[in-house]
Structure formats: structure tokens, C-alpha cells
Amino acid sequence: xxxxxxxxxxTHQTENPRGFSEVGEDKQLLIAIVVARFFILSYKIYLxxxxxxxxxxxxxx
Numbered sequence: 390x391x392x393x394x395x396x397x398x399x400t401h402q403t404e405n406p407r408g409f410s411e412v413g414e415d416k417q418l419l420i421a422i423v424v425a426r427f428f429i430l431s432y433k434i435y436l437x438x439x440x441x442x443x444x445x446x447x448x449x450x
Contacts, residue, residue: 412420
């Protein structure tokens with residue numbers, strides 16, 4: 390029975406079951422940097438728009 394279990398595990402793909410391509414560490418790092426930069430830029434644009442709204446000339450008088 391143990392030999393059958395070993396044979397079953399050796400013939401079935403367990404790491405990449407659906408055929409997705411493996412992504413290397415360099416590509417993972419690049420993706421993480423791009424995503425982080427996107428969120429930082431989006432946050433800066435959001436803050437800038439809040440500052441422009443709060444300091445409009447109509448509020449000063």
C-alpha cells in the first residue's frame with residue numbers, strides 16, 4: 390500500500406497543479422515595486438486634491 394501511495398505522489402504534479410508559469414524572485418520584486426509605486430502615487434494625488442479643495446480662494450474670505 391505504501392508503494393502505491395509513493396507512486397501516486399510521484400506521478401501527480403503538486404507544486405504547480407493548474408499549469409501557471411512560475412514567477413522568479415526578480416520578477417516578483419519588480420511587480421511589488423510597481424504596485425507599491427502605483428499606490429504611493431495614487432495616495433499623493435488624493436492628498437494633493439484634498440489640499441487644493443481645502444485651500445480654494447473662496448474659503449479665504
